[in-house]
Amino acid sequence: MQFLAAIDPLYVLAGFCVGVLVGMTGVGGGSVMTPILILLFGAHPAIAVGTDLTFAAATKTVGALVHGAARTIDWGIVGLLAFGSLPATVTTLVVLSLFDLGGAGARGVMTLILAGTLFVTSIFLLSADGIRGRYADRLGNLHRRTTRSLTVLLGLAMGVLVTSTSVGAGAIGVTVLLLLHPKMPIARIIGSDLAHAVPLTLIAGIGHWVLGTVDWTLLVDLLCGSLPGVVIGSYVAGRARDGVVRVVLAIVLMVVAIKLAA
Numbered sequence: 001m002q003f004l005a006a007i008d009p010l011y012v013l014a015g016f017c018v019g020v021l022v023g024m025t026g027v028g029g030g031s032v033m034t035p036i037l038i039l040l041f042g043a044h045p046a047i048a049v050g051t052d053l054t055f056a057a058a059t060k061t062v063g064a065l066v067h068g069a070a071r072t073i074d075w076g077i078v079g080l081l082a083f084g085s086l087p088a089t090v091t092t093l094v095v096l097s098l099f100d101l102g103g104a105g106a107r108g109v110m111t112l113i114l115a116g117t118l119f120v121t122s123i124f125l126l127s128a129d130g131i132r133g134r135y136a137d138r139l140g141n142l143h144r145r146t147t148r149s150l151t152v153l154l155g156l157a158m159g160v161l162v163t164s165t166s167v168g169a170g171a172i173g174v175t176v177l178l179l180l181h182p183k184m185p186i187a188r189i190i191g192s193d194l195a196h197a198v199p200l201t202l203i204a205g206i207g208h209w210v211l212g213t214v215d216w217t218l219l220v221d222l223l224c225g226s227l228p229g230v231v232i233g234s235y236v237a238g239r240a241r242d243g244v245v246r247v248v249l250a251i252v253l254m255v256v257a258i259k260l261a262a
Contacts, residue, residue, distance in 0.1 A: 008221050011041075015055070015225030021249070022056075022194070022226075023063045023233020031121050031167045032249070033222070034114065035256040043215070045110035046101040050213030051222075052166040054205035059226040060197045066234035067191030074184065074192045077177065080148055081155035081196040088159030089200060093207035096164065101213055110165070115260035117167045118253045124175045125250035147180050154180070155196070162197075163204040173197075194234075 018033045033055065037048035067073050099106055154176050161167060173193045181189065208214055 007224060011218060011221035012225035014040075015059075015222035016229040017225075018222075019059055019226030019229025019231075020233040022059055023066070023230040024236060031118060031253055034166050035118065035253075035260065037218075038111070038114075039256065039259060043218075044102065045107055045114060046208075046211075046213040047215050049110065049114075049164070049166045050205070050208030050211065051215045051219050053162070053201050053208055054214050054219055055222045055226065056166065057198060057201040057205045058223055059230050060194050060201060062227050063230040063234045064191070064195040064198050066231055067187075067194055070187075070191070070234075072185070072187045072191035073195045074181075074188055075195070077151060077181065077192045078196045080151040081158065081173075081192075082199055084152040084155030084157075085159035085162075085196070085200045086203060088156045089163045089203050089207070092160050092163040093204065093211070096207075097211060101211060111260050114165045114167065115257045117161060117165045118257035118260070121167055121172060122250040122253040122257065124172050125253070126247065150180055151177075158196075159200060162200055163207070166201075166204075 014033070014036050018036075021032060034045075034048045034052045037043040037052065038045055043051070064073065101110075154173065158173050161172070173196075174189055177189045177193060178184075178186070205214065
């Protein structure tokens with residue numbers, strides 16, 4: 001009873017909504033949760049990023065398990081992404097350790113970087129279909145070795161972005177994967193992206209824990225909502241059209257980016 005009394009229902013609700021989004025579309029972890037923590041709950045950007053990364057590791061593990069059971073994960077793609085992202089994650093953590101992440105200066109810089117990343121993410125969400133329509137056939141005809149190299153490079157970019165802002169694994173990762181692997185079903189792309197995000201966010205989360213930027217009490221509240229949410233979202237991922245969800249999410253992210261930058 002004492003444990004239940006300590007749980008904040010607003011954090012649980014936020015976690016549930018983000019969990020559903022992550023399971024359905026592969027998007028919504030850092031791009032939604034981190035701004036929620038900063039704008040609605042007043043968290044320091046460094047704490048928001050660190051807590052969200054740890055939150056994402058648990059949430060996306062559950063989502064990946066559901067996708068794995070549904071056989072919607074391409075482990076070859078997961079391995080290529082991890083080959084680029086994991087070294088980039090460790091390197092980014094080392095660079096972050098050189099700065100005072102709790103200071104006022106870090107707050108301003110991280111907020112601006114987050115705003116810029118969210119804006120780019122919203123553009124990817126809005127233009128995903130157009131980008132695929134224009135470039136998918138051309139990129140789909142690339143030599144297999146080139147496609148593999150570009151997938152590793154995508155992983156590297158995601159490692160830097162996710163570790164520093166907790167944003168990028170969903171919208172940007174899924175969109176580029178669809179370009180590089182246009183014949184692969186969307187549910188399999190989402191599942192592969194989620195599976196890759198597990199080691200990425202786990203290592204990044206552990207790194208932020210060492211840096212002291214994880215709020216464990218807040219994390220528990222978020223997970224109480226997100227774990228059932230991501231199961232529901234992952235279950236319907238292959239059965240639901242996510243176009244409307246992505247457009248609405250893109251508009252929300254654009255507004256949030258402007259609000260953060262203001």
